Structures are given as structure tokens and as C-alpha cells.
Amino acid sequence: MPARAFSFEVQHRSANSSARCSTFTTPHGELALPTFMPVGTLGTVKGVTIDQVRESGAQVVLGNTYHLALRPGSETVRNLGGLHQFMGWSGPILTDSGGYQIFSLANRTRITEEGAVFQSHIDGRTIELTPERSIAIQEDLGSDIVMVLDHVVPLPSQKREVAIAMERSLRWAARCREVARRDDQALFGIVQGGLDAGLREQSAKGLVSIDFTGYAIGGLSVGETQEEMVDTLACTVAHLPQSRPRYLMGVGRPEDILLAISQGVDMFDCVLPTRSGRHGAAFTAGGVVRVKNEHHRQEKLPLDAECPCIACKHSLGYLRHLFVSGEMLGPILLSIHNLTYYQRLMHGAREAIRADRYQDFCKACFEGWQIASEDQNT
């Protein structure tokens, strides 16, 4: 482990898949993996108080370097005590590097070997983000887990473009590794290479030779099919050490997460639970419920009688009323419910892996969601 305050231990490997249960120890506490990280883009998980994030069962939250660097600025966060104190979260925090948002949000991005020059999506200001600057910002933020700056390309792209970006990402990763020296921050490398098995292998091996505390799989969840995602994971994870945590960035739907766990992935993040919640879509064991649907008008039962969240203390009829009336409490309650659903799903996955019944667990989940089991690939 390059960062001394961290340790990683695999407790159990699944008998029939690559799924595993592990513990990742950070300066702000232990994480039981596999885990799902709610996204707190601007120092807040949208619509949810930090106590409610904790009550959902979340162990670690994610902050976005790009967003926080633009507003309120990483120096302001540092002056206000760092990201933990700023948002009131005493557990571990992971920050991304800004690479993905430069790809998805910024205007007129220009990538050179030095770094990325882009215009803010808020006020058009020109900003430069180099590997060294990304690390410096993440040091200001004070997150526990720090990501290297990577060059993300859209899919599909020409293999040559994907290869150039992957190779540049490797050089940027080495530069990040060079400057990230704090013992209380773990640096994760990010495997790139699109859907090409050879490029993924080259990227993974290159990163492992640099030696990171953990390895992320980037450049997925950008429009590929589920089968492509699973195949790419398989040929990437094969080249990552068992002794380090693995993080699939930006994924995803509950079914994607379960499949990725089968491939040996340990960590996930996605805006889906909160974004879907704000738009009236609730994740349940029976599939996605559209809360605004007219036929829920007089429904006395909650979304899920077994869910301990505060949304499920109310009738579905009440939740529908909140959404139909445009009341803020609708998005709030459904965000909390979805975050809780994701955490319960991950808890169930960990229990199932430990008991060597992970495949049965996945089968039962897919059946509940009414997703055909032949699509499972578990």
C-alpha cells in the first residue's frame, strides 16, 4: 500500500464468481466492500441532509473536483476546514479528478500533453487542469481517496484515439503519483482503453507497474451495452491485483452493479438514485416504480413495507401527491428511499458473497426486477 494510513483485506472470495468481500481501512474509518458511494457533487448529496446520507447506510461519499474547484473553489473549502468539515461528513470521502467533467461538461476543451485547458460551464472562465493541479485541488479538499487525472474519450471512438488517450492517461497517472505524497490520502489509478481488451490490458499493467493504492475502471457507462461493459470488466480486472480495491466509476443501475460485483469490482458511484428520485422514479425489489402514476392515487401501502427509510413510513398515495403537487418533499423522500435501496442492495450482496450464495442472490434480485435471467451474465 503506497499510502500508509490505508489497508485492504479480502475476507471472502465467492465460490462461483469473482465477487469478493473485503475491508478497506481509511483515516476516516473502515469500508465494508462492495460498497456504493452516493455522489455529493458540490459538497452535498442533492436534496438530502448529511444525517440522512448516514442513515441511508452510506459508508463513503464522493465529491467532484471539477465542480468544487469552480464553486466555491478548493481554497475556500480548505479555509472552511476541508471537505469533511465543509459538508459535515466524518466518514471517508473519495474525490474524482475532474477528468470526466472536462469531457462531459466543459466548453471548448483543449487537451495537450501538459493537461486540459477548458472553459467553465458556469461563467466561461478559462481554467487549466493538469495532473499536478488536480492533485493539489484534491489535497485542498482533503479527501481520503484521490483519483488521478485521466483523459476520457467518448464511445465509440477510433481505436487510435482511444489508444492515444489511454497512453496519455498513463503518463498523467505517473505524474499524479509523483506529486501525491500525503500518507493520509490514497491515490487510485484509472484504467482506460475503451472496449478494446488489448488497450485495457496495457493500461492496467502500466498502472500496476506505477503502483497505486487502488484501481478504478474508467471510460465505461458512456453508452456501451451491458454485455460490452461486462466483457471489458472481465478483461480489465484480470490484470489488476487481488490485493487492492477496484472501483467502477459512474456505474450505475442496480443490475449493472450486481454484474460488476460478479467480475470482482468493489466500489461504485452513480447519481442515479438521487437523480431518479428527484424525477419520481423509485427503486424497489419489484423494479422501478413511477410514483406519479395515476393508479397510485389512493395507494395506502408504502413503496416497500420492509424498507426502513422515512419515505416508506408514508403511503405511496402521499408520495404521489407530493410529486403531483410539485412539493420539494417528494424529491427529498424519494432520493432518501433510493439511496437506502442501494445500500440495502449492497448489504445483501455482501451477506450473499460471505455465505457463498451470491449467484442465488443475483437471480432473486433479477427476478424481482423482472429482468430476464438469461441477460444476467453472472
Next chain:
Amino acid sequence: MPARAFSFEVQHRSANSSARCSTFTTPHGELALPTFMPVGTLGTVKGVTIDQVRESGAQVVLGNTYHLALRPGSETVRNLGGLHQFMGWSGPILTDSGGYQIFSLANRTRITEEGAVFQSHIDGRTIELTPERSIAIQEDLGSDIVMVLDHVVPLPSQKREVAIAMERSLRWAARCREVARRDDQALFGIVQGGLDAGLREQSAKGLVSIDFTGYAIGGLSVGETQEEMVDTLACTVAHLPQSRPRYLMGVGRPEDILLAISQGVDMFDCVLPTRSGRHGAAFTAGGVVRVKNEHHRQEKLPLDAECPCIACKHSLGYLRHLFVSGEMLGPILLSIHNLTYYQRLMHGAREAIRADRYQDFCKACFEGWQIASEDQNT
């Protein structure tokens, strides 16, 4: 007490004002008066979970008959278990009668002796609201405290118009009293009469002769000066029995509430704490703080270090960041802070009345808010 499940007991009268401490017992619990009731228009205090409403110190919440009758409809609320179960509030609930919203919100209202015919502000549907219908809706909702339907007129109006509306309100109050027969619902009359002392006296005496469980003062907080409000309260309360609770509808700012308590008022409601909170204005012992102000950018201290609310666990700099970034959590946290501030203010008022130092309490509050004490009228 006309409604048998209710009782009212004055514990202490202020030595130097008409302020009093009392207990109002309802089927859903005891209220320590004076109290402030958060407004839960559509079965939700905007932006705040029901647990957070409780944690703010609120004892009783208000629901709006007009709004709930339009969405989701009082029958739907009844079918979903009544308003308590619908919104998950186990304490007392007061519902207004719809009179004020017919005046302020509805399109093309026509008032006849029978009742009001108006068009919904949502879909233009024509709806009739009679005194009997208002009571029937409030029985569907199942609130503890039910208000009579009143005819509200804008101020200033011709005295003749005010008198006609006041007299009609008296006849409507009698019709409400006639049909409201449930022992578990207390019916409150509403004094009208604009700013005219004679009309207020006539209205109060007329209502007292009908005999209600409590008396509200309506038709204020519609643009009059603070002095006019206080004068009108004085000449109204003089004709109300000491043995019944008094409720000033729709008021208001902290300073208005303290002055009204001096006049012997026991209950208040207003959207101000939540509406102001959504717009970035925080009530504090030092006056109103505009959270978005640039000079709070790096402020490490909370809004109020003595406030126990969850907003005050964060720095003011963080709260500013949430508002500047348009994050939902800003309005949520500030609504909670303001509700908590109002409840702490009422708690302080009750303590001060009991200790016979209510005038000193008001003086200290006004000084803190930097409102000149000669305007106090306490």
C-alpha cells in the same frame, strides 16, 4: 368547552401585559401556549421532513383546506387515513377553512349568502365552498382544530363592505357551529371587522354568544401597519373570554408575534420561516441574515452557535455556497433553521411570561434584532 375532548387552562398571566401561558389539551396531545404553528399547506411543511418539523420543537401544524380540497381532494386524504396519517404527524393539526385562499388565490370568486363560488387557481374548475362544505372537508381531513368559513375582504375597504363581510361571517360561523358536531374536533370562530373597533367588538360578541372552543382574529396581516395591528388586537381581545385560546391568523414576523402575545394572543401561524428560508433569509437573535451575501463566503462560524438545528452544525460559508450553487439543501437547511428559531423564540416567550419578565424578554429581542424599542408598543 363545546368539544368535549378539549380543555384549556391558563397557568400564568403576565404581571405587566396581557400575555399569558396556558395549556390547550387536544385529542393528539397538549399544547403549551403561546405557540407557533408551521404551515403545512398541502400536507407538507415545504422542504422539511415531518421528523425535522418535530425536531424543530413544533407542537402543532397547520393544513390548508382550500389547497388540500383541490389536491389531492379531501376524500383521498380521508381514504389514506386522514391528514395525521397522510403526512405522518401524530400531534395536533389545525386546518383553516379556505376563506382566506378564496380571497387571495381563487379566480373569479362570487360570494352569496349561501357561500363562495370560485374557480380553482390550478385548473379553473368551478367549486362551491359553503360553511357546511368547509366543515365536511375538515371532517374528512380529521384535523383537531377546525376553523369556521369566513368572508375576508382586503384592507383598506369601505366600512360598509367590511361590515357586510363581518356580518355574513357571523352568520356563516353560526352555520358552521350548527353542523360541526364531532367531539374530537374543536371549532374556532374568527373575528372579522377590519380595523374598525366597533365592528371588531360586534364580531367578537356575536361569536362569543354562539360559543366556540377558541377564537381567531382574522383579516389582519393584509397590509395594515404594525400599530394598526396592535390596536385592533387590543380592542378585539378585550371582548374575548379569558377561558378560551386565541389565535392570530397568518402572523407573522417575530416582532409582530411578540407584540401580539403582549395583547393576550396564544397561537400563531405563518409561512414566513419556510418561505424566507427558501429565499436565503435566516432569522437570528441578531436580526435577519442574508445568507447569499458575498462577505459570508469564508465564514467559518455557523448562523447561530447556540442554535441546535442541523443548519447550525455547518459554517455560514457552507450555507452560502449551497444557495449560490442552487443546491436544494440550502432551502432545506434554512427552512429548518428558521422553524427552529421561531420555536426557540416561543419557548423563550413562555419562560419569560412564567417568570414575569416578558417585557424584559421583548426588549432584549428587539435590541438584538436592532429594531428601535420605541416601536415596540409592549
